[in-house]
Amino acid sequence: MSRFTEVFERLAVTVEARKGASASASYTAQLLADPARAAKKLGEEAVETVIAAAQGDKAGVAAESADLIYHWLVVLAAAGVSLDEVAAKLEAREGTSGLAEKAGRKG
Structure with missing residues (x-):
């Protein structure tokens, strides 16, 4: 198992565990609790990842990708979509x- 897989699995479990947590503490x-806000944050992190990639900022791509993956997991959890x-x-x-x-997609 890769290091990424291990960290990703721990993060996914943590996000799921926060579903019942107090919003004042987490x-x-x-x-x-606010799926629209979560979705907005996901979009922001995606844009920041793209900017870092376009600038050739390797460290920035890694950092922004971590933020992107975290917010993606939160959006999935908020939407009730499982991995x-x-x-x-x-x-x-x-x-x-x-x-x-892509050509086979409808609409």
Whole structure:
């Protein structure tokens, strides 16, 4: 198991555990209680990751990617979407060219 996988799994468990936490004591709980705010934060972190990448800022890409992944996990939890549901979507696309998959999407 990679270091990333181990850290990611611990973070995912922590985010899920914060669902019942007090919003006054947990930033994650605050975001989970306000899905629109969580989604906005995810967007902000995505933009910051893109900017760091466009600037060739390797350390910035790593730091912003960590923020992006955290906020992505929070958005999933707030939306009630499990990692297994995301994995199923990825598995369904395995072995399909990205161009073919995109062309096959409806709407």
